[in-house]
Amino acid sequence: MDCLVCHDTTGTYKKAPPKAGWPDKKVNLKYVAENVGHTSRRSCGSCHFNGGGGNAIKHADMGRNLLQPDPDCDIHMGNLDFSCAECHTTRQHRIAGRSSSVAAVEGVVQCADCHSNTPHFGNKLLDHHLNKHCASIDCNTCHSPVYAKCVPTKLWWDWSQAGDKTRQPVMQYFGNSKKGYPDYHVKKGAFRWGRAVKPNYAWFNGDMQRMVLGDAANLNAAAIELTRPVGSILDPKSRITPFKLMKGVQAFDVKYRTLLVPHLFPRGKDDTTAYWKVFDWDKAFADGMRSANLPYSGQFIWKETWMYWRVEHEVMPAKMALTCVNCHQSFRQEKTCDRCHRDNRQVDFKKLAQHVADLTSLQGKIPGIEALQQQSDYIDFKALGYRGDPVIYGGRTTTLPLGRSDTAPTDK
Amino acid sequence: MRQIHLQILMLMVLTCTYTTWVYAATTGEQWVAPAQEKALRRAQAVVPMVKEVKQEGAIRRSQRLHALGVSVRDVKDSYFVLNSPFIKAVEDHYGAVRFNHGQHAAESGDCTICHHLRAKTATPAKNGDKPLETQRCSACHQQAFNPDYPERLGLKAAFHQRCIPCHEQRHKGPQTCRGCHLNNVPDHKKLVKLPDNADALQVTAECLRCHETAANDLQHSAHWLWRGPSTHTQDHENSVRHGKGTTALNNY
Numbered sequence: 001m002d003c004l005v006c007h008d009t010t011g012t013y014k015k016a017p018p019k020a021g022w023p024d025k026k027v028n029l030k031y032v033a034e035n036v037g038h039t040s041r042r043s044c045g046s047c048h049f050n051g052g053g054g055n056a057i058k059h060a061d062m063g064r065n066l067l068q069p070d071p072d073c074d075i076h077m078g079n080l081d082f083s084c085a086e087c088h089t090t091r092q093h094r095i096a097g098r099s100s101s102v103a104a105v106e107g108v109v110q111c112a113d114c115h116s117n118t119p120h121f122g123n124k125l126l127d128h129h130l131n132k133h134c135a136s137i138d139c140n141t142c143h144s145p146v147y148a149k150c151v152p153t154k155l156w157w158d159w160s161q162a163g164d165k166t167r168q169p170v171m172q173y174f175g176n177s178k179k180g181y182p183d184y185h186v187k188k189g190a191f192r193w194g195r196a197v198k199p200n201y202a203w204f205n206g207d208m209q210r211m212v213l214g215d216a217a218n219l220n221a222a223a224i225e226l227t228r229p230v231g232s233i234l235d236p237k238s239r240i241t242p243f244k245l246m247k248g249v250q251a252f253d254v255k256y257r258t259l260l261v262p263h264l265f266p267r268g269k270d271d272t273t274a275y276w277k278v279f280d281w282d283k284a285f286a287d288g289m290r291s292a293n294l295p296y297s298g299q300f301i302w303k304e305t306w307m308y309w310r311v312e313h314e315v316m317p318a319k320m321a322l323t324c325v326n327c328h329q330s331f332r333q334e335k336t337c338d339r340c341h342r343d344n345r346q347v348d349f350k351k352l353a354q355h356v357a358d359l360t361s362l363q364g365k366i367p368g369i370e371a372l373q374q375q376s377d378y379i380d381f382k383a384l385g386y387r388g389d390p391v392i393y394g395g396r397t398t399t400l401p402l403g404r405s406d407t408a409p410t411d412k
Numbered sequence: 413m414r415q416i417h418l419q420i421l422m423l424m425v426l427t428c429t430y431t432t433w434v435y436a437a438t439t440g441e442q443w444v445a446p447a448q449e450k451a452l453r454r455a456q457a458v459v460p461m462v463k464e465v466k467q468e469g470a471i472r473r474s475q476r477l478h479a480l481g482v483s484v485r486d487v488k489d490s491y492f493v494l495n496s497p498f499i500k501a502v503e504d505h506y507g508a509v510r511f512n513h514g515q516h517a518a519e520s521g522d523c524t525i526c527h528h529l530r531a532k533t534a535t536p537a538k539n540g541d542k543p544l545e546t547q548r549c550s551a552c553h554q555q556a557f558n559p560d561y562p563e564r565l566g567l568k569a570a571f572h573q574r575c576i577p578c579h580e581q582r583h584k585g586p587q588t589c590r591g592c593h594l595n596n597v598p599d600h601k602k603l604v605k606l607p608d609n610a611d612a613l614q615v616t617a618e619c620l621r622c623h624e625t626a627a628n629d630l631q632h633s634a635h636w637l638w639r640g641p642s643t644h645t646q647d648h649e650n651s652v653r654h655g656k657g658t659t660a661l662n663n664y
Contacts (some may be wrong), residue, residue, distance in 0.1 A: 001627060002612070003619045022612055029608045029615045036619075050482055058662075068443035073651050080491070080510070081445035086594075092629040093636075101662055103654035104640030106633065114512070116584065122517025167579040209422075209646045212659035230646050259661050307662060 004029070005046065011036040038119045041066055041077060044084040052154060053188075058101070059117035060153035060197070061144070061313035062256070066361035072361055073150040074314045087113075100208060100227055100243070100309045108206070110141045126324075126345060136396060138204065138241040140311055141379060142322040145357075146196040147244050147311045149366055152181055156192035157248040163279040175367035187264075187276050190248075196366045199311050199381045201241030203231030207310075211383040214294055223247070226259070232344040232397050240384055243308040250305045251285065256295035258307070263287035308412075319358040322378060329376040330391045339391065429656070447491055452508060455495040463551045464532040472630070474524040482523055482545060490514025498554050498567045506593040526574055549574075 002021065004013050012088035015030045016024040024031065049055060049064050052132070056063030071078035076087075088097045089111050096107025111119070112134075120130035120138070133142075147153070147213035152174055161167075164186065174195040181193040207230040207345025211217060217224045231238030252259045262284040266274035325331045330339075336353035353400065356373040363370060372378075377389070387393040470478075495508035517523060527546040534541035547572055556566025565573065575592070580584045586592050606618055620627050634640035638657025642648040653659070 001616050001620075001630065003623075003627075004615060029610045029612065030608055032605070033606055033615050033618065034601045034604045036600050036604075038594065046550045069445075071446060077445070079445055079447040081448040086510075089591075093626060094629075095633070095635065098644050102656045103642035103645040103648060103651075104634040104638075104656070105643050106640055113514065114585075116516075116519060119515075121514060207644045207646050210648075211656055211661055212648070213661055214659070215661075285520070378559075392614050 007036040013325040040342035060147040063151040071275045152193040154193040155194040158190040162189035200245040202240040204229040205231045205238040242311040246307045250301040254299040447555040462531040465529040500520040
C-alpha cells in the first residue's frame with residue numbers, strides 16, 4: 001500500500017517507471033513521510049490529469065494547467081483554490097464522484113450540493129428564468145460552453161493505423177502556441193486533437209449505458225458506442241448535459257463480437273507477443289484476450305468506437321456563460337421578452353435578451369472564442385427533441401399557454 | 413485480467429513521473445487564487461468592537477429592513493472565508509471555512525436571520541455617521557466569556573449557534589463537522605519515526621502504526637480494488653464487480 005502517492009505535500013515523491021508502482025530510488029521517503037497532509041490537486045492530478053497516457057488526453061477538462069489554474073479556465077480552482085476532495089468528499093477513503101468512463105461509484109457529486117437548485121440569485125429579472133432552466137439544463141451546458149479551454153485534448157484515436165514505422169507525424173498547432181501536437185505515433189496510431197471544442201449535448205439522468213469487457217457489440221452499426229448517456233426529453237430527471245465525444249477505431253472479434261484487448265507492454269526481454277515490441281496485432285490480441293480469460297477467434301475487424309465523457313470540471317466565470325440569445329435564436333428577432341411580458345419602459349427587453357457573454361479576458365488565450373458571442377441555437381434544439389426554439393414552440397413541460405405549441409416534444 | 417491491470421499501472425507510472433518533472437520546471441513565481449487570497453486577507457482583519465446594540469425585536473427588525481429595501485442586491489462581497497484570529501488565538505484545529513455569503517443571503521431571503529441586531533451608534537463613532545444595519549459577525553462577537561459583555565457569545569459559538577440549527581432545519585448545506593471544517597494535519601515530523609534511508613515498505617508500516625483503520629478502509633475502496641458498485645450503469649445497478657481493473661473498456 002502506497003500512502004505517499006496521495007498524501008505527499010512536498011511534490012518530491014514519484015514512482016519509478018520500470019518498477020510497476022514502487023517509488024523512485026532517489027526519493028527521500030523519510031522527508032516525504034514527515035510532511036504528509038491532505039490530498040491536493042497535485043496528488044490527485046498525478047494520475048487523473050494524465051488519463052489516456054498524457055496531459056488532458058482523455059479528460060478534456062482535467063489537465064496539469066489545474067496545478068496553477070487561470071481563474072478563466074476554472075473558477076473554483078483558479079479563483080478560490082479548491083482542491084479536488086473539497087467537492088469529491090471522502091468518507092473512509094471512499095471518494096464521491098461518478099465517472100463517465102468507469103462504472104465504479106462511491107458517491108455522487110453535484111453542483112447543487114453547494115449551489116442549490118436555485119443557484120442564480122440577486123433578484124434580478126433574469127434569475128427566475130435562469131433557475132427554471134436548471135430543471136432541464138445541466139449547469140455546465142451554459143457555464144462551460146467549450147471544453148479543452150486551456151490545453152488541447154485528443155478527439156480521435158485510430159489504433160488501426162499504428163505500426164507504420166515510415167510515417168512521420170504532422171504537428172497540429174493551436175492559437176499562437178509553438179507547442180505542436182503530433183497526429184501520429186507508431187505505437188498508438190493516428191490522432192486528432194482539439195482545443196476550445198464545442199461539446200456534444202445529450203439528455204442525461206445521471207446513468208450511463210456502457211459496454212463492459214466481454215459484451216458483444218453490433219458490428220453492423222456505423223459506430224459502436226462504448227458508453228452512452230441515459231436520458232430522454234420525456235424524463236423529468238434528465239437534463240441537457242455537455243459531453244466530450246471521444247471517437248476512435250478499435251478491433252473487434254469477428255466471431256464473438258467483443259472488443260479485443262491487446263497485450264501492449266512487453267513483459268520482458270523474451271516477450272514475443274507484445275504489440276509495442278513485435279507490432280503484430282494478431283499475436284497481441286491472442287495474448288491479451290487469454291490474459292482477460294476471454295475467447296479470441298483469430299479474426300478481427302476494425303470498427304469506429306465512440307465514448308461519451310461528461311464535461312464536469314473547468315467551470316468558467318459566470319460572466320462568460322452562454323447567454324439567452326446564444327440558444328434562443330428568436331431573441332435576435334423583433335420580439336424578445338415581450339412575447340409574454342407586457343412592455344415595460346423601465347426595462348430594455350432587447351438589451352436584456354440580446355446580452356452577450358463577456359469574453360474579453362479570454363481573447364488571445366483561447367483561439368476563436370470570440371465566435372461564441374455570435375452563436376445561436378448553440379445546443380441544437382431540434383437534435384435534442386424540441387420542435388425548435390422553445391420560446392416559440394414551448395418547452396418540454398409547457399404546451400398550450402401563451403400561444404405556445406400544442407404538440408408535445410417527442411423522444412428522438 | 414492481470415494483464416490489463418499491469419498495462420494501466422505502467423501507463424500511470426510513466427505519466428506520474430512526467431508530471432513531477434514538468435511541475436518542478438514550471439513553478440517559478442508564486443501562484444495565488446485571487447478571490448481566495450482576498451478572502452483570507454479579509455478574514456485576518458479585526459474590526460473595533462460594537463459596544464452597544466440597538467434593542468429591537470426580531471420581527472420588527474426584519475420588517476424594518478424589508479421596508480428599507482435592504483436585500484440580497486446589497487451584498488457587496490459574495491464570498492468570505494471564516495478564519496478569525498479570535499478563534500485562532502484560542503485553538504487552531506481547522507483550516508479556513510468557505511462561506512458563500514451571496515448564496516446564503518439569496519436562500520434565506522432575510523438579512524436579519526444572521527444580522528440579527530445592529531450597533532446603537534456608528535462604530536467606530538464618527539460625527540454624523542449613521543450606524544450600519546449590517547456588520548460582520550466579529551464586530552459584536554469576539555472573545556468568548558468576556559466579563560464586560562456577559563450576554564455576548566464568542567465568535568465560535570455565534571457561528572455554530574447560527575449555522576448548525578439552520579442547516580439542520582432546512583436540510584441544506586453541510587450538516588457534519590467535516591462538511592465545513594477541514595482538519596489541520598498534525599506535524600508529522602514529530603510523529604514519524606523512520607531511519608534516514610527508509611524503504612517503501614518501512615514507510616507503509618510506519619503509517620499503519622497509527623492509521624490501521626484508514627488502511628483497512630482503503631483496501632475496501634475503488635481506488636484500491638479498481639472496481640466497485642456500478643449503481644449508475646444501466647442494467648448493472650446491483651453489481652460490485654465492474655471497474656477499471658476488471659471490466660472497463662475504453663478507446664484510448
